Structure formats: structure tokens, C-alpha cells
Amino acid sequence: MKKLFSIILLAGIITGTGCKKFLAEQPQSQLLYGNFDAQSIESATVGIYEPLTRSRGRLWESHYTAALTLLEDYAHSRYTPQEAYANYDFTQITYQDNFWPTFYQAISRANILINVLQGGTFANGNKYIGEARFVRAICYYQLVRCWGKVPLRLQPVADAQNTGQPLAEVAEVYNQIISDLQFAEANLPNTTTQYGRATAGAAKVALADVYLTLARYADARTKAKEVIDNKSVYGYDLLASFSDIFSPTSATSSEEVFALKFSRSNGLGSFVADYAAAINQFQGFAAAGNETFGALSTTPFIKNWDDNDPRKAWTLYNKAIVNGANVVINVAPPNDLLYGKFRDPLAPSETGAGNDFFLYRYADVLLIFAEAENKVNGPSADAYNAVNMVRRRGYGVGITTVNAAVDLPAGLTQSTFDDMVFRERGYEFMEEDKRWFDLLRTGRYKTEIPAAGKRLPPSTLFPIPALEKLTNDKL
Numbered sequence: 001m002k003k004l005f006s007i008i009l010l011a012g013i014i015t016g017t018g019c020k021k022f023l024a025e026q027p028q029s030q031l032l033y034g035n036f037d038a039q040s041i042e043s044a045t046v047g048i049y050e051p052l053t054r055s056r057g058r059l060w061e062s063h064y065t066a067a068l069t070l071l072e073d074y075a076h077s078r079y080t081p082q083e084a085y086a087n088y089d090f091t092q093i094t095y096q097d098n099f100w101p102t103f104y105q106a107i108s109r110a111n112i113l114i115n116v117l118q119g120g121t122f123a124n125g126n127k128y129i130g131e132a133r134f135v136r137a138i139c140y141y142q143l144v145r146c147w148g149k150v151p152l153r154l155q156p157v158a159d160a161q162n163t164g165q166p167l168a169e170v171a172e173v174y175n176q177i178i179s180d181l182q183f184a185e186a187n188l189p190n191t192t193t194q195y196g197r198a199t200a201g202a203a204k205v206a207l208a209d210v211y212l213t214l215a216r217y218a219d220a221r222t223k224a225k226e227v228i229d230n231k232s233v234y235g236y237d238l239l240a241s242f243s244d245i246f247s248p249t250s251a252t253s254s255e256e257v258f259a260l261k262f263s264r265s266n267g268l269g270s271f272v273a274d275y276a277a278a279i280n281q282f283q284g285f286a287a288a289g290n291e292t293f294g295a296l297s298t299t300p301f302i303k304n305w306d307d308n309d310p311r312k313a314w315t316l317y318n319k320a321i322v323n324g325a326n327v328v329i330n331v332a333p334p335n336d337l338l339y340g341k342f343r344d345p346l347a348p349s350e351t352g353a354g355n356d357f358f359l360y361r362y363a364d365v366l367l368i369f370a371e372a373e374n375k376v377n378g379p380s381a382d383a384y385n386a387v388n389m390v391r392r393r394g395y396g397v398g399i400t401t402v403n404a405a406v407d408l409p410a411g412l413t414q415s416t417f418d419d420m421v422f423r424e425r426g427y428e429f430m431e432e433d434k435r436w437f438d439l440l441r442t443g444r445y446k447t448e449i450p451a452a453g454k455r456l457p458p459s460t461l462f463p464i465p466a467l468e469k470l471t472n473d474k475l
Contacts, residue, residue: 036116038123044113045128048135049196051106053260055351058098060260061270064142064433065357066292067095069339071436073445073452074299078291078332088457096146096462103139104153110136112156130187134198134206137180138359141210144173145437148461151472152176164474174214181207191235195252196261196356201227201234205257205360208368213441217375224369228386236362238393243314245361248344248354257360264347264354273353276339276431281329283322285340287347294335299452301426302337311394315341315430341431363390363428371421379417384408387424394428 036044056062069075070085070093077085084092110132117125117132143150152168154176184203192199208223231237237254239245245255248264262270273286275293282289295302295316305312316337318329331338344353370386377383388407392399395406408420425438439445440460450456469475 036120036122041113041117041122041128044109044116045131048106048109048113048132049260051102051109052135052138053196053262054102055262055267055269056271058095059102060357060433061262061272062275063095064099065272065431066275067093067099068433068436069293069431071457073435073439073448073454074295074302075293076296076334077293078335086453087455088459090459090463097465097467100143100147100465100468103143104151107136107139107153108156110139111154115156126187127189130184130203131198133180134184134188134203137177137184138206140173140177140180141206144170144177145213145440146462147464149173151468151474164472166474174210177210178207181210190233195256196259198258199234201236202258202360205365205368208372209360209364212368212372213437215441217372220368221372221376224365224372227365228369231362231365236365238362238366238389238399240393240399241396242311242394245358246341246343246355248347255361255363256356256358257362257364259356259358259361261356262354264344264352266349266352269344269347269349269352270342270355270357271351271353272342272357272431273344273347273355274350276342278329278331278338281320281327283327284320284345285338285343286345286350287352288350290350291332291338293339294331295337295339296334296452297336301423301448301452305427309394309427310396311427311430315339339431358432363393366390367421367425367428371418371425374414374417374421378414379412383417384410387421390424390428 052059053061058064070077071088083089090096113132114129114136117129122128140150140152148170149167150173151165152173153165157163181203184198185200185207188198188200188203190200204223204227208220208227211217211220211223227234227236234257235254236257239253239255244250245253247253252259262268274282274288274290277286277289277291279289279291297303297316302316307313317340318331318337319326320329321327329338342353342355342357344355347353366386366389370383373380373383373386384407388402389399391408392401392403392406395403397403397406408417412420422438422442422444426435429435439448445460446456464475
């Protein structure tokens with residue numbers, strides 16, 4: 001069973017929204033503070049991951065992925081009001097109201113475990129603290145990019161009188177993220193047989209990504225290079241086949257750096273396949289079809305995607321084989337394409353797709369390095385090699401063999417090479433929640449989104465959810 005089974009951490013864990021009534025009704029959490037032993041620490045640590053992988057839990061496998069996908073330049077919703085998504089009207093887009101408290105629930109669980117372990121002498125205590133701080137960092141990294149200033153909760157909420165927390169400055173949040181990841185990097189093992197658990201390599205890659213977002217290119221280059229130079233230590237490498245990465249039955253692979261683990265089982269699987277599949281026309285892709293988001297082929301990014309790149313046909317489709325016949329799917333307008341990267345036709349239910357969801361894979365390492373290396377040293381041979389390895393794998397040719405038909409052309413300027421890496425990230429990571437953040441951090445949203453026929457976003461940040469405003473008296 002590939003699912004990372006999760007045990008709920010403490011009956012009294014708070015959601016992070018400051019709900020006083022909820023806290024008051026759960027006194028048993030106080031009783032457990034002094035009762036940790038080796039087994040309960042292990043269970044509590046696993047429980048920190050659980051909010052991130054909760055099937056149909058309104059986080060990565062449903063609302064978070066839907067929200068970020070719909071913000072991308074080429075994506076649209078079939079739901080009304082469609083103009084809310086095309087115009088970036090965040091007052092009518094409410095997915096964020098669901099995944100905000102889930103992130104804070106994971107943070108709350110991490111804070112409780114960190115607090116307990118820092119006050120004791122437990123075997124492998126720093127390793128468990130490293131996992132908790134890794135998860136906390138990952139959650140705050142999503143929060144700060146989506147909302148900017150957010151409450152920076154680093155201590156457990158001990159009673160109903162301490163639920164308020166003011167908004168922290170963006171720089172303060174990022175400093176905490178970096179501190180947490182540096183601790184995780186120093187204290188986590190290089191590898192794990194408990195798939196879905198954080199490792200030192202995952203912390204390094206996350207640090208490289210954070211540094212890239214902050215335009216700390218030399219630091220991003222250094223961290224990515226450390227992973228590339230020691231990939232055998234961490235067990236990382238590109239898979240030969242792009243489609244194999246997204247297998248619904250594979251427990252793990254060399255491509256995986258850090259993934260949210262799902263099982264082909266009712267209630268333990270991912271919901272992404274269903275969100276992407278066509279309504280009542282989902283043969284070969286999902287157990288059911290929700291068609292929450294789709295793509296438009298006439299947008300420049302998709303229109304200019306080489307049809308000879310096999311990633312395109314795997315990721316986007318409008319036809320399916322049904323009873324041996326090639327059937328055109330009626331995609332809900334304004335889209336004419338659906339996403340097929342995460343597919344599991346044998347899933348037992350809409351919440352049973354076995355596809356893991358990758359926060360980081362080895363292709364991230366190579367493309368982070370290529371971008372950062374180019375920013376620091378220009379389009380060097382090392383930068384070319386990193387991006388070309390990803391391209392070759394995408395085209396299904398030898399990863400380490402020069403291929404003039406696939407490789408980027410020689411002689412690119414620093415600016416043009418940067419454009420090519422940005423384009424490559426878009427093709428490689430479509431439907432993986434990276435495009436919106438890439439558009440923002442590079443400033444390209446100002447040109448790419450209007451070029452795709454959408455309104456230039458009046459704001460690039462979500463509004464603080466109403467529940468947080470009601471329950472957090474420090475806002």
C-alpha cells in the first residue's frame with residue numbers, strides 16, 4: 001500500500017483559525033502534552049503530514065490545485081461566474097477559504113510536536129523536529145506566496161485566550177521558512193524508506209526553490225548544485241520516461257524528491273484526476289469527471305508548444321480511446337483541452353486515484369540550477385546541460401546524449417536563455433501548481449496573462465478569509 005498512513009495528532013489540535021469554541025471543547029489535548037513516548041512521537045510526526053494528503057481535504061488534491069491552475073494564463077473554469085476567473089476577481093473565487101485553515105492545521109500540529117520535543121531528551125528528537133519544521137516551512141511557503149503577510153504562528157495555542165496573531169511582514173515569514181529548512185537540512189536523513197517523509201535532500205531542494213523566489217540566485221544555484229553533485233547520496237535522478245513519473249501504482253522513483261502520497265483506495269486517493277477529467281466522458285483518465293478546470297489551445301503558450309514534444313500529448317488532450325475508437329470529447333467552453341497528467345482509470349472512486357502529487361522532483365533541481373546558474377554566470381555549459389537533460393527526457397531521447405533536434409540552440413543570450421528556461425518549466429510542470437508562482441516571481445504575468453486574453457490581475461494576492469478576520473482579534 002503506497003499511502004503514507006496518517007494518524008491524527010491529538011484530539012485537540014487546532015485548525016489555526018483561532019476558533020475559541022473548538023479549543024474549549026477539546027481539553028484532552030492538554031493531557032497529552034506530557035505523555036509522549038517513542039511510539040506516540042512517531043505517530044504524532046506522521047500526523048503532521050495528514051492535512052496535506054487528506055483525500056478530498058480541500059488542499060493539494062482539490063481546492064489548492066484548482067485555485068492555482070485557474071490562475072494560470074491558459075486555464076479557465078467551466079463554472080459560473082467564469083468571468084471571475086478570467087478577471088482575477090478574488091472576491092468571487094473562494095477556494096482559498098478552504099485551504100487556508102488546512103495549512104494552519106498542519107502548522108499547528110508541527111508547533112505542538114516541536115514544543116514537546118524541545119523540552120525533552122527523546123531519541124532522534126532533532127530528526128522529528130526537522131520533519132515538523134520542514135512541513136511548517138512548506139506550509140508557510142504556500143501561504144506567503146498566496147497571501148503575502150500572514151499570521152506567523154510558531155507556538156502552540158495553549159488556551160482560548162491566545163488565538164490572536166497579527167500579520168507578519170513578508171520578509172519575516174521568509175526568514176522563518178529559511179530557518180526551518182536549514183534546520184531540516186542539517187537534521188534529516190539523506191534517504192527514507194517511509195515514502196512521503198521529508199529528507200535532507202528535500203530540504204535542500206526546497207531551500208533552492210525559496211532562494212529562487214527571493215531572487216537570491218547565487219544561493220539557489222549553490223543549493224541545487226549540492227543536490228546535483230550528490231544525487232546518488234539522495235537517490236535522485238531523472239526517470240527515462242516522463243509518463244512513468246505519474247504512475248498511479250508506483251510507490252516511489254528516483255524522480256521523487258518530496259511528494260504527497262496517495263493510494264488507489266476509496267478515501268485514501270487523490271482527487272486531482274477527477275477534477276481534471278471531463279464530465280461523463282472520463283474513460284481512461286479517472287473514475288469520475290468533475291472538469292473543474294481546463295485549458296485553451298489558442299493561448300500563445302499552448303499554441304507554440306511543439307507537437308513533437310510527447311509531454312504535450314500526455315498533459316493535454318481532447319480525444320480518448322473508447323471501445324477501440326478515437327472519440328472527441330466535448331470539453332466545456334471556453335476550454336477545448338483537458339489535463340491528463342494525473343490519470344488513474346482504475347481508481348475505485350473519485351477519491352481513490354493513486355497518483356502521488358509532487359511538490360519537488362529531480363527535474364525541479366535541474367531547472368532551478370539552470371535558471372540560477374544563468375542569472376549568476378550566464379548561459380554556461382552547465383546551465384545548458386541541466387535544461388537539455390530535462391528536454392531530452394521529455395522528448396523521449398537519451399538523457400545524457402547531445403541531440404541537436406531537441407537541445408536548446410547554442411549561442412543564446414542570458415536574457416533569451418532565461419526565457420527558454422521559463423518556457424521549459426511551463427511545459428515540464430503543467431498541472432503541478434508552479435506556473436502561477438513562476439509568472440509572479442519573474443514578473444511575466446504582466447505580459448503572459450493579457451496575451452492569453454485574460455485581464456491583468458488587479459491584485460496577485462488572495463484576501464484573508466472571512467473566518468480568520470472574525471476569529472483573530474489581532475488582525
